[in-house]
Each structure stands twice: as structure tokens, then as C-alpha cells.
Amino acid sequence: MQLNDHLRKVMTSPLRLLSATREMRTTRPAELCGNAGIRHVIPERSDQVARRTARGSAGHRPPTFDKTTYRKRNVVERCFNRLKQWRDLATRYAKRASLYRASLVLTAAIIWLPWSAGQALVETRRDLVSANFLRFAGNFSGRSSDRGPRLAGMVPAYVPRHNHCMEDMNGTIRQNSLFTPEARENPTRLFHRIRAENPVTWVPELNAYLVTRHADIVAGMKDRRLANANMAQGLRRLSPAEQDELLPLRASIDMWMGHTNPADHVRFQQLLKRYFTRATVDALRPRVRELTHELLDAVAPQGRMDVVKDLAYPLPANVIAEMLGMPIRDRELLQAWSRDVLAVFQIASLARLRQCQRSIVEMQDYLRPLLAERRQRPREDVLGTFAAAEKDGLVTEDEIVANCVLLLFAGHETTAHLIANGLLLLFQNPEQLDLLKRKPELTPSAVEEMLRCDGPGGSVVRTTTEPVVIGDVPIAAHQIIYLAMVAGNRDPEVFDEPDRFDITRTPNRHTAFGMGASYCLGAALARMEADECFRILLDRFPDLRPVDATPDWQASSPFQHDLNTLRVEFTARD
Known part of the structure; x- marks a missing residue:
């Protein structure tokens, strides 16, 4: 504002x-x-x-x-x-x-x-x-911080060889490193060890506490003393002149849901819940089917495709673009903008942050005329909902365009990750893939298991507003806490055989979409899109198989990994 x-x-x-x-x-x-x-x-x-x-x-x-x-x-x-x-x-x-x-x-x-x-x-x-x-x-991969950290191969220049107990104001707590070769090679095994030895640990690279037990993560998500951490905090590493240069970027981030104070976060959620109801999402199913068929029609004659490029990203991007009323001719801009916005959620160089700011400003400038059109000619879409709320004095234009940028980014990045990584899980577990082909009615359950095993939300970051106790560990006020859902969703106290991918698993009480006031608004939409996509994909291409033996992972944090590509082949069809 x-x-x-x-x-x-x-x-x-x-x-x-x-x-x-x-x-x-x-x-x-x-x-x-x-x-x-x-x-x-x-x-x-x-x-x-x-x-x-x-x-x-x-x-x-x-x-x-x-x-x-x-x-x-x-x-x-x-x-x-x-x-x-x-x-x-x-x-x-x-x-x-x-x-x-x-x-x-x-x-x-x-x-x-x-x-x-x-x-x-x-x-x-x-x-x-x-x-x-x-x-x-800044020391990742041995590179100087003034040159900007490198995202590929994020390994600290110095890694402790052994864990030791650190003494701080709260007493004694064991610390662990998340950036060792062991962690990069098999983060699941590392999280199992941390959860068994010390569920609440200290991570020196993050200068933060890490919570790995499912019960503690659920309690943390519901605890109002743990406030959402603002992504703009990372901008404070820059010089004063660079911070001034990126003020438009910070101003936009500060208005995003989850980055405002709790009252504003609830205000935005209440506004959007009017549109992201289950009935509204179900009404979009026929259109999602049409878009999925259109994308598969384009690759069917070739007998091969890159799932990430040709299906996982375009499908949710088209859906969220239609929800915002973007013309078809402009939807390729969305994918380019979103790649730049990703820098906010990573340790990015100044050059990438500048490009991120340019893209966010371009997106906001693009959305303002669309919003003005909704004021004159209301429609039943997200912008129409925001325009009606603006008329009632519940939200401002700047807040609308800033949160639409967040929706455009999160609305398709989350689903793209779910589709690509979920399909890879099926390839890695062929017996589950065969079961899903025989019983497509298991698709909703399969989607839930994909979310549990490799969901798009690896962790959420919180700050303590007052002293708290998590898992018998006292934590002072104004501390950073990482709630590692990727670890909690494989907690053997909650899930039998947690490392087994089982599309018939029930109950499946994972936390991939958060919980409480921070529950993901687009969870129902992402589930519906993935459900329709997998049903149609496996029905049209039953002999779908991967081309590469080794997954093409994008270098990322221990909490989450994304695929650069996922090449598949199938019998060509006209």
C-alpha cells in the first residue's frame, strides 16, 4: 500500500x-x-x-x-x-x-x-x-560473495567433519550440516538420522533451527507465536545503494500473502477463498481436460516429449492465466516472468535480482489494464473478485497486482513440480505405475502420495515472536525456524514404511500444502490439475517410459529438488 x-x-x-x-x-x-x-x-x-x-x-x-x-x-x-x-x-x-x-x-x-x-x-x-x-x-562452491553465489552445486566451502554440541542462550543443542556431500547425495537418509538423534537441531549454514518431526511441524504451523518469514529479508545482505535500487521489488514482496502481518494475510485469504472453493475448482475440470488434450495432441505424432517443457509447466500456466483473464497470445510471457521471479526464493546474485524486479514490474504493469477492465466489465475470475473487493474498500490496486504476481508464479510452479516429480516417482516404482494404469480411480490417492514423498513445499520458514519450546528445546524470541515438511512427511511415527511409495496409502496425513492459517489456497486446484493430467496422460500413452536412466535434477536446497528435464517416449499417434 x-x-x-x-x-x-x-x-x-x-x-x-x-x-x-x-x-x-x-x-x-x-x-x-x-x-x-x-x-x-x-x-x-x-x-x-x-x-x-x-x-x-x-x-x-x-x-x-x-x-x-x-x-x-x-x-x-x-x-x-x-x-x-x-x-x-x-x-x-x-x-x-x-x-x-x-x-x-x-x-x-x-x-x-x-x-x-x-x-x-x-x-x-x-x-x-x-x-x-x-x-x-557467499562461500558456496568456493566463490567470493561479492561475485554472487552459484546456484549449481551449492556446497559450502567449509564443511564440519563431525557434529558437536553447541552451547547457546538456551542450553545445549546438537547441530547438523545440510550441505555436506552426504546431504546432497541422499537428503532423506540425513533427515532420518537427524530426526532419530535430535528432532530439533541447529543448522549453522542457515543460522537457524531445523524441525524434522511430524508432530512438531504440525504444532509449529498452528502456533501463532511463529510468524511467517518475509522473503525480502535476503535483500538486506546488499549495500544501501543496491537496496535502494531494489525498493520496487521489496515493496511488492511486502504485500504478498504470507509476507504481511497476520491480519492482512487473513484478509487476503478471505478474499480469495471466495474463488478457490471446491465447487469453483470442480467447475474448471472440463477446461483442464481440454488444455491437457491440446498439449498432448501437439506431441503425439512425435512419439516423445519433455514432460517438464511440454506438459508440466504449460498446463498450470494456461489454467492460472485463464483464471486471471490473460489473452492466449500473452501466456508465454508468464513462463518467462516466472523463471525470473524464482530468484526471490533462492540465493541469487544482484544481476538476477535486478532481472526479477524488472519482470515483477512488467507483470504489475501488464495486470493494471486488465484490472481496470474488470472494474468496467466485471467477470467471474480472480481479477473480478479483487475488483469487487476494491470497490468495497477491502484492498488497494497495488495490493491486487502484487498478489496476482504471486498467484501467477505460485499457481503454476507448484503444480508443475507435482506433475514432473510425481511422474518420475511412478517411473521409479513400476509396480505402482502398473497398478495406476489398471485402476485409474486411484489417481487422487496417488497424487496425495506424490505430495508426501516429493511435494513442492519442502519447508516453511518461521520466526519466533516470543520464547517457545519445540520438541523439549527452548528457543528464544526472534529466531529463525525451518519446519522441514520433507522430513516430517517421512516420519515413521506417522507413516508405515515411510520411504515406500504406495499409491493406496491411507490415511495420508502429510503437510505438503501447509496447515492452519498458512494452508495453501491453491491446494485444491493443484490436486485437480494433477488428477486430470495423470488420468489423461496414462490413458492416451499407456506405454509411456523414460528416456534417461538418471534423472536430470536441478541443483537446489536439501529441502526440495526440481527436474530440469524429464524426457519420455511412447508410441507415436496421429
């Missing part, structure tokens, strides 16, 4: 000043931070360096920070920068002879300052976490 939107509200009546100020401090504090990002990381003291050197190869202890000095300096700096933003805005209005607006801005700044100081304390702690993680990430 832009400042001008709030000022227009205030202009309607001076009595709305306090409510507008409250909305600004709850929905858009990050936009007012300006270049108040992290300046540097407090180095280790000499005695800490000596102890770490003495340990040698026994393990790696996360650096200790002089938190008191750091917080005092940064709280003052952050508050100063935020007040400077207000001052500059008031000055611009004063130059335009808008003295009334200028006085309102300055009054709001004075009211807002006490809360700003408290928020700065929280953000300072988050910066300590983000900076340490990203400083370590």
Missing part, C-alpha cells in the same frame, strides 16, 4: 488520522525503512577466534555478535532513516503548497515513532540472522 493511498484516506477526514497511521505501521513498515539495511556484521572477538581455532576440524560454531552495541547503533539509525522518509514526503507536499497534507504527515510521524523503535529492535535481530546466513552462502 503506497503512502498516497493512506494520505487520500486521511484527507477525507482529519478524524481518520489515527486509523490511517495504525494501518501504515501494521502493513507497510518495511517500505519506510529505506536504506536502513544491515551495514556490516559484528566480527568475532579474539577469544572466540582462539577457541574456534583450537577446535580445528571438530566442528563449526556460529559467530557470536556483540548484540547490545549492534542494536543500539541500528535502532538509532533505523529510526532516523524512517523519520527522514517522513520528512522528505512532508517537504515534497510543502513545496506543492499542500501544507495541510504536510502537517498530517509530520503529525503521523510523531505518533508512529515509539512503535518504530520497537520494530527496529525486532528487525535488527532478523538482520543478524539473515546476514550470517547470506555471508556463509
Whole structure:
């Protein structure tokens, strides 16, 4: 939400000043931070360096920070920068002879300052976490952080040879590395070992806690003391000038569902639930069937295809594009934009983040005329739902286009992963593939097992808003926690023979789409698209088989892996 939107509200009546100020401090504090990002990381003291050197190869202890000095300096700096933003805005209005607006801005700044100081304390702690993680990430593959980390082959330059117990403010907790050769080769085995030895562990590369037990993950997803982590945190590793350059990117991310405060997150979910109901999703089935047949018709005469390129990505992209009312001729733009947006969810170089920002701005500019058309001629689609909510004053135009960008990206990336990786699971378990061909009515159950074994959501990141206890481990406030669904979905306490792919498994209480307030809105849509896709694919090409013996995996994190390609062949048909 832009400042001008709030000022227009205030202009309607001076009595709305306090409510507008409250909305600004709850929905858009990050936009007012300006270049108040992290300046540097407090180095280790000499005695800490000596102890770490003495340990040698026994393990790696996360650096200790002089938190008191750091917080005092940064709280003052952050508050100063935020007040400077207000001052500059008031000055611009004063130059335009808008003295009334200028006085309102300055009054709001004075009211807002006490809360700003408290928020700065929280953000300072988050910066300590983000900076340490990203400083370590800069050493991936031995490359210097100023050149940007390399995504392919993400292996730390230094890896501890053994685990050891680290002592922190909460007591003693064992730590584990997720970036060892063992972890990259077989993350499932690593997660089994971590879950058995210490379900809540410390990961030095992430400077965060890792939760691997299913019961703890479910409890964490429901716990309101664990807040969603904002993806824009990673931008704070950049210099002040680079952060200023990427302000449009951060402004868009800050309005995404799951990256706002809980009240706004619920507000967006309530708006979209009107459209993502089961009845609405089921009404899309005939169109999904048509789109699937069209894509398979294009490759049938060739007798081969790349499932990732020719089916898994185009199908959900076409569906979400139609839901937003995008013309057919423009749908190829969506795939190009989405590849760029992916940089937000990875450790990306500045060049990739710049391209990501350009694509997000292009997507938002593309969507604004479509939204204007819905205002004039309402339709029963997502944009139409947003336009109606905007008319009721429930959402702004900037929030609409920002969240439509998120929907365009997440709406097809999730399903594309499910289709491609799910088909690979069938190839790797031929007896289950044969069973599914004989009994297509098992397709919904097969989709659930695909989600459990290799779902699109490998983990969710949370921050503690107050001290909590997870799995008998006390965790202080303002700590980063990774809830590893990829590990919890193979917990033997919940799933019999958890490493066996069984399309008849019941019950199947996986957490691939989250839970509670953060449950994925598009879960029903993704399930329906995958269900229709697998039914039609195996019916039309019963002799479908992989071309490559070894999967072509894309280098990614231990929590998730995606296929670059999945080449298959079948009997050609006209």
C-alpha cells in the first residue's frame, strides 16, 4: 500500500488520522525503512577466534555478535532513516503548497515513532540472522560473495567433519550440516538420522533451527507465536545503494500473502477463498481436460516429449492465466516472468535480482489494464473478485497486482513440480505405475502420495515472536525456524514404511500444502490439475517410459529438488 493511498484516506477526514497511521505501521513498515539495511556484521572477538581455532576440524560454531552495541547503533539509525522518509514526503507536499497534507504527515510521524523503535529492535535481530546466513552462502562452491553465489552445486566451502554440541542462550543443542556431500547425495537418509538423534537441531549454514518431526511441524504451523518469514529479508545482505535500487521489488514482496502481518494475510485469504472453493475448482475440470488434450495432441505424432517443457509447466500456466483473464497470445510471457521471479526464493546474485524486479514490474504493469477492465466489465475470475473487493474498500490496486504476481508464479510452479516429480516417482516404482494404469480411480490417492514423498513445499520458514519450546528445546524470541515438511512427511511415527511409495496409502496425513492459517489456497486446484493430467496422460500413452536412466535434477536446497528435464517416449499417434 503506497503512502498516497493512506494520505487520500486521511484527507477525507482529519478524524481518520489515527486509523490511517495504525494501518501504515501494521502493513507497510518495511517500505519506510529505506536504506536502513544491515551495514556490516559484528566480527568475532579474539577469544572466540582462539577457541574456534583450537577446535580445528571438530566442528563449526556460529559467530557470536556483540548484540547490545549492534542494536543500539541500528535502532538509532533505523529510526532516523524512517523519520527522514517522513520528512522528505512532508517537504515534497510543502513545496506543492499542500501544507495541510504536510502537517498530517509530520503529525503521523510523531505518533508512529515509539512503535518504530520497537520494530527496529525486532528487525535488527532478523538482520543478524539473515546476514550470517547470506555471508556463509557467499562461500558456496568456493566463490567470493561479492561475485554472487552459484546456484549449481551449492556446497559450502567449509564443511564440519563431525557434529558437536553447541552451547547457546538456551542450553545445549546438537547441530547438523545440510550441505555436506552426504546431504546432497541422499537428503532423506540425513533427515532420518537427524530426526532419530535430535528432532530439533541447529543448522549453522542457515543460522537457524531445523524441525524434522511430524508432530512438531504440525504444532509449529498452528502456533501463532511463529510468524511467517518475509522473503525480502535476503535483500538486506546488499549495500544501501543496491537496496535502494531494489525498493520496487521489496515493496511488492511486502504485500504478498504470507509476507504481511497476520491480519492482512487473513484478509487476503478471505478474499480469495471466495474463488478457490471446491465447487469453483470442480467447475474448471472440463477446461483442464481440454488444455491437457491440446498439449498432448501437439506431441503425439512425435512419439516423445519433455514432460517438464511440454506438459508440466504449460498446463498450470494456461489454467492460472485463464483464471486471471490473460489473452492466449500473452501466456508465454508468464513462463518467462516466472523463471525470473524464482530468484526471490533462492540465493541469487544482484544481476538476477535486478532481472526479477524488472519482470515483477512488467507483470504489475501488464495486470493494471486488465484490472481496470474488470472494474468496467466485471467477470467471474480472480481479477473480478479483487475488483469487487476494491470497490468495497477491502484492498488497494497495488495490493491486487502484487498478489496476482504471486498467484501467477505460485499457481503454476507448484503444480508443475507435482506433475514432473510425481511422474518420475511412478517411473521409479513400476509396480505402482502398473497398478495406476489398471485402476485409474486411484489417481487422487496417488497424487496425495506424490505430495508426501516429493511435494513442492519442502519447508516453511518461521520466526519466533516470543520464547517457545519445540520438541523439549527452548528457543528464544526472534529466531529463525525451518519446519522441514520433507522430513516430517517421512516420519515413521506417522507413516508405515515411510520411504515406500504406495499409491493406496491411507490415511495420508502429510503437510505438503501447509496447515492452519498458512494452508495453501491453491491446494485444491493443484490436486485437480494433477488428477486430470495423470488420468489423461496414462490413458492416451499407456506405454509411456523414460528416456534417461538418471534423472536430470536441478541443483537446489536439501529441502526440495526440481527436474530440469524429464524426457519420455511412447508410441507415436496421429
